[in-house]
Amino acid sequence: MSIAIELTDIGVEFPVGRDWRGRVKSWAHALNGVSLRIARDRTLGILGESGCGKSTLAQVMTGLLAPSTGAIAGVSGAERISIVLQDPNSSLDPRMPIWRIVMEPVFLKQTRTREDLRREATALLVKVGLRPEHIDRYPHEFSGGQRQRIAIARALSSAPEIIILDEPTSALDVSVQAQILNLLRDLQREHRLAYVFISHNVSVIRHFCDEVAVMYLGQIVEQGPSAKVFATPAHPYTRLLLDAVPKIGRGRSTGQLDETELPSNRVLPAGCFFRSRCRFAGAGCEKPQPLRLLEGNHKLRCHKDLPAEA
Amino acid sequence: MKLQPSAQNRPATAGPMSTTPVLSIRGLSLEFPVWQGALHALEDVTIEINAGEIVGIVGESGCGKSVTAMATMRLLPEAAYKVTSGALSLLGHDMLAATETELRHIRGSGAAMIFQEPLTALNPTRRIGTLMTEVIRAHRKIGKKEAQAHAVKLLKSMRIADAEAVMNRYSFELSGGMRQRIVIALAFANDPKIVIADEPTTALDVTVQRQVLTLLQNRARDVGAAVMLITHDLGVVSEYTDRVYVMYAGKVVETGPTASVLTKPCHPYTHALLAAGPDQVAPGEALASIPGTLPDLREDIPGCRFADRCAYAQGLCRTTPPPMRQDAGGQSYACWIEEEAQA
Numbered sequence: 001m002s003i004a005i006e007l008t009d010i011g012v013e014f015p016v017g018r019d020w021r022g023r024v025k026s027w028a029h030a031l032n033g034v035s036l037r038i039a040r041d042r043t044l045g046i047l048g049e050s051g052c053g054k055s056t057l058a059q060v061m062t063g064l065l066a067p068s069t070g071a072i073a074g075v076s077g078a079e080r081i082s083i084v085l086q087d088p089n090s091s092l093d094p095r096m097p098i099w100r101i102v103m104e105p106v107f108l109k110q111t112r113t114r115e116d117l118r119r120e121a122t123a124l125l126v127k128v129g130l131r132p133e134h135i136d137r138y139p140h141e142f143s144g145g146q147r148q149r150i151a152i153a154r155a156l157s158s159a160p161e162i163i164i165l166d167e168p169t170s171a172l173d174v175s176v177q178a179q180i181l182n183l184l185r186d187l188q189r190e191h192r193l194a195y196v197f198i199s200h201n202v203s204v205i206r207h208f209c210d211e212v213a214v215m216y217l218g219q220i221v222e223q224g225p226s227a228k229v230f231a232t233p234a235h236p237y238t239r240l241l242l243d244a245v246p247k248i249g250r251g252r253s254t255g256q257l258d259e260t261e262l263p264s265n266r267v268l269p270a271g272c273f274f275r276s277r278c279r280f281a282g283a284g285c286e287k288p289q290p291l292r293l294l295e296g297n298h299k300l301r302c303h304k305d306l307p308a309e310a
Numbered sequence: 311m312k313l314q315p316s317a318q319n320r321p322a323t324a325g326p327m328s329t330t331p332v333l334s335i336r337g338l339s340l341e342f343p344v345w346q347g348a349l350h351a352l353e354d355v356t357i358e359i360n361a362g363e364i365v366g367i368v369g370e371s372g373c374g375k376s377v378t379a380m381a382t383m384r385l386l387p388e389a390a391y392k393v394t395s396g397a398l399s400l401l402g403h404d405m406l407a408a409t410e411t412e413l414r415h416i417r418g419s420g421a422a423m424i425f426q427e428p429l430t431a432l433n434p435t436r437r438i439g440t441l442m443t444e445v446i447r448a449h450r451k452i453g454k455k456e457a458q459a460h461a462v463k464l465l466k467s468m469r470i471a472d473a474e475a476v477m478n479r480y481s482f483e484l485s486g487g488m489r490q491r492i493v494i495a496l497a498f499a500n501d502p503k504i505v506i507a508d509e510p511t512t513a514l515d516v517t518v519q520r521q522v523l524t525l526l527q528n529r530a531r532d533v534g535a536a537v538m539l540i541t542h543d544l545g546v547v548s549e550y551t552d553r554v555y556v557m558y559a560g561k562v563v564e565t566g567p568t569a570s571v572l573t574k575p576c577h578p579y580t581h582a583l584l585a586a587g588p589d590q591v592a593p594g595e596a597l598a599s600i601p602g603t604l605p606d607l608r609e610d611i612p613g614c615r616f617a618d619r620c621a622y623a624q625g626l627c628r629t630t631p632p633p634m635r636q637d638a639g640g641q642s643y644a645c646w647i648e649e650e651a652q653a
Contacts (some may be wrong), residue, residue, distance in 0.1 A: 024573075049515035050486075067548060128396040144371070173370035178586040178599035185596070192611035200515060207597070226593065246523075246545030248572050248584070253549045255528045257469065257521060307618065 002040050003074055003192040004161050005061065005081075010034045010070035012056050012218075016110040016266065018236050019100065029265045030056040031067070032218040032273075034289075038162060043188070045209030045226065047241070048203065051262055053218040054198045058083065061196065082155035086167035088147035098125070098150050099135040105158040128183060135235040145176035149183065162194045169204060181208055184280045206230045214238045217265060217273045220291065224298035231271040232308070234300045236278045274304070280304060330402070332504045332536045333359040333382060338396035340381055349607050351377045353615075354396070356634075359504065364527060364537040366551035366568065367545060370583075372604050372629045373557040376542045378510045381405075382538070384413055391631040401503055422497035424526075425508040428489035432481035438492055439477030442499065447459055449500045464495040467532075468525055487518035494526055504536040511546070523550050543595040544584060548572050556580045559605055562634075566641030576643040578620045614646070622647045 012031040015024040031053045038044050046054045059065040060072070062081050063303045082105070085091040092101055099121035100107070107117065109182050122132045128149040139147055148168060166183070169177040181204070188195060199205050205212055206226060211225040214235065222235040240258070263269055263276055271286040272278070278285070282304075289301045335357040335397040350497075352374050359365045366374045380386045382398065384405050398405045401420045403412060417423070425431045433441060442461035443454060455511055458477070465473035465651040468491040490510060497505050509527065511519040527550055530537045539551055547554050547568060554571050556564040556579065566575040575581045584590070585598040602619040605611055613628040614620070620627065625645050 049517065129342045145603075152457035174583065174586045175370060175600035178588070181588070182599060183598050201588075202516070203587065203589040205589070207593050236565075240517060244455075244514075244520045246520070246543060247589075248544055248548040249585075250549060251569075253524055253527060255524055257524055258517070 003037050004040050005036075005038045005072065005074040007036045007061070007073045008073070010052075010057075010060055010072070012060060012065065026266050029268050030218055030269065031060070033070070034215075034218070034220055034295070035070075036176060036213065037221075038194050038196060040161065040194050041188070041192050042211065043197055043209045045205035045212040046196065046198045046215060047200070047205050047212055048215035049200055049241070049262070051161065051217075052215040053263065054215055055166060056218075057215075058164050058198055059194070061162075063163055080158075080160050081162045081164065082158060082160040083146070083164040083166060084151050084155050084168045086152050086274060087171050088139075088144060089171075091151055092147055094139055097136050097138055097173045098142075101139070101150060102153045102157055105154065108157070121153075124156055125150070127156070127187070128153045129179075143176075144172055145179060148172065148176075148180055152180075152183065152187070155190070159191075160193070163196070164196045166198045167200070168197075170199065170201065177204070182207045184208075191192065202230075214241070217263065217268070219273060220299075221274065221301045222299065223291070224294075225296065228296055228298050234294065234298070234306060235274075235302050236280050236306065237274050239306075240277070280306060315334035330403055331360050333357065333538065334397075334399045335378070335382070336399075337399045338378075338381070338398055339394045340377065340391055340396075340524045341394055342391050346609060347608050348392070349630045350610075351391075351560050351607065352381070355557075355562055357555055357562065359536050359538055361503065361536055362386045362531075363553065364530060364539060364551045366547040366554040367538060367540045367557060368542065368547050368554055368583075370542060370604075372559065372607070374560040375557050376508055377560075377638060379506050379538065379540055380421070380556075383417055383421065384408065385423070398479070415449075418445060419500040420502055421504045421506065422500070422502040424490075424493050424497050424505060424507040424510045426512050428486065428493045428513075429481060431493050432489060434480060434482050436480075437477065438479055438481065438484075438569075442477070442492075442496060446499050460499075461495075464499055465492070467498075467529060468492070469521075470495075486514050487522060490514060490518075490522050491525060494522070494529065498529055498533065498535070501533060502535050504538065505530060506540070508540045509542070510539075519546075526550075531533045544572065544587065556583070559611075559614055560607060561644065563616065563645070564641070564643040566639065570639050570641050574641075576637070576641060577616075577645050578622055578647070579616045580617075580643075599616055614644070 010031055011033055013027040013029055016028050017025040019025055034057060045148045046057060048054045060067050062083050099118050102124055103117045121135055125134060126132060130149055166241045169180050197209055209226045212226045212229050213220045216237050222229060222238045233242055269275060272289045275281045275285045284303050289303060291301045295299055335355055338352055338355045340352040341350050353383045355378060366379060369375050382400060393406055403416055439458060439461060443457040446457040446460055461477045462473045465476060470476055470491060511522050514522060541547060551568045555562050564571060564580045574625055575584055584599045586600060588597060591597060605615055605618060613630055614632050617623040617627040631645045632644045634642045634644050
């Protein structure tokens with residue numbers, strides 16, 4: 001298994017407000033010691049709710065943001081890493097014909113003739129399921145699903161090793177989402193791509209990813225093979241998240257309420273970050289929690305062994 | 311005494327007392343005139359909601375679910391649409407003929423609306439307390455102090471712990487979940503008989519979504535209000551609604567008790583929508599997407615609107631629109647194909 005990119009202990013802090021002398025008043029701790037390895041041909045899912053740092057992680061991997069601490073090894077920079085963003089309405093330039101949009105990453109780096117670029121754009125668009133006659137149209141002439149296909153064609157144009165998919169289907173309807181996920185899987189097989197699939201959607205991650213990392217407040221709290229993590233979730237937060245997803249066939253809601261407030265990332269909690277919301281919190285949780293290894297490459301940031309779920 | 315929510319004198323659930331529906335839409339067809347023609351947004355839509363019921367309207371973008379909600383409250387821009395046939399009665403008022411004064415009376419007191427994006431639904435230049443007392447006093451003749459006390463009570467009913475402090479905040483200072491809880495508190499400010507919630511949790515995280523929907527459900531049950539819950543998420547429909555209407559391209563294609571529609575769907579579209587979910591196949595296998603795209607609603611579609619994407623479509627499907635058929639369990643669907651033939 002060849003490693004495409006490796007992140008070691010990445011931390012990112014953003015300054016929040018400055019006083020009259022220009023000194024930083026406080027810091028927002030977006031990422032707190034994230035280590036990840038991404039292999040070719042594989043899909044790593046990053047699962048978490050808003051504010052957990054998953055988009056900051058995408059920016060660090062693409063080189064758009066320099067980490068405050070930690071190191072990145074392997075491919076880096078925009079040439080070998082592409083990104084597909086959430087909202088295809090705002091990520092495609094409305095004033096460019098789509099062949100220009102698709103070839104922009106190449107156009108910026110290489111000197112190629114216009115004919116050559118158009119020919120390659122046609123090939124890429126056909127590959128993602130659009131028709132050759134579409135290449136001179138503009139983004140507004142396409143539906144949401146088709147626009148996401150254009151964004152995928154653009155990500156492919158620089159022949160990357162890694163594609164970061166930042167919520168690629170959350171703006172789409174389920175029937176279109178299914179089309180896009182099927183397309184992404186076919187492209188992965190054909191090009192031996194490594195995917196980093198960022199999403200808050202548990203069922204999409206479960207379906208699409210080989211491995212999953214669950215993030216909470218800028219930390220990975222649980223990580224492992226997708227089948228294992230979803231079958232036997234070990235961290236209380238993972239369990240809370242999986243339980244919160246509305247499911248068909250579970251029956252009517254009982255009306256019971258859970259605590260949901262996310263702690264602030266300005267002042268990090270002492271000890272386990274999840275302690276204030278955890279229903280299993282007790283002795284030992286006041287200490288910072290390291291990521292410990294369970295069997296089967298399953299990692300967990302919790303010192304307790306929770307009882308198996310009923 | 312006016313301030314007491316009238317939970318005591320209303321049935322907590324839809325009982326035999328609630329025979330007259332709070333909302334009745336009968337055969338409503340609505341179009342938006344566009345250049346050289348019209349966009350047929352709703353076609354022969356019939357929806358009925360009884361007192362105390364939570365009813366889901368589910369469908370993908372462009373199916374007409376939001377237009378239905380907006381038409382119910384007469385919130386569509388008056389010059390931009392035309393009702394070609396049908397009737398719409400909300401709490402016994404003919405909404406299509408109501409005057410502006412009547413509408414002002416109905417909206418915000420008998421019927422309330424919750425929108426998708428709470429940040430745009432709340433005025434950012436006013437404190438939460440000011441916003442809330444304004445809404446309360448628009449429909450009741452009470453003093454400021456009384457209205458404030460009522461607002462605090464409403465916030466507390468939404469499990470907002472430091473309600474007094476929140477009254478002095480602005481909407482942008484609060485989290486998304488908190489904002490949506492305030493919007494719901496506002497919707498229930500004047501004891502509505504029906505609350506229309508248009509994708510109330512689409513912008514929220516799943517844990518917050520669960521909390522907001524549970525609060526909405528509990529509150530509606532406490533005061534005996536009906537809820538029209540518009541969503542694209544079948545999981546939400548399953549856990550939070552009693553009955554459901556499935557819409558496709560401006561038509562209701564299937565309706566019935568939620569549990570039976572989701573476990574034994576009769577219409578091929580409902581079937582396909584359920585099958586497209588990522589949890590319906592083993593991880594790694596191809597998903598069952600629905601081929602094709604939504605039909606162009608500007609065109610006249612002679613037969614079934616789903617025919618072009620339907621795996622079972624026959625000759626009749628492309629020429630004549632299918633009527634609603636009802637089965638024994640109270641489930642109805644608009645399809646020519648017999649249920650058995652689809653399995």
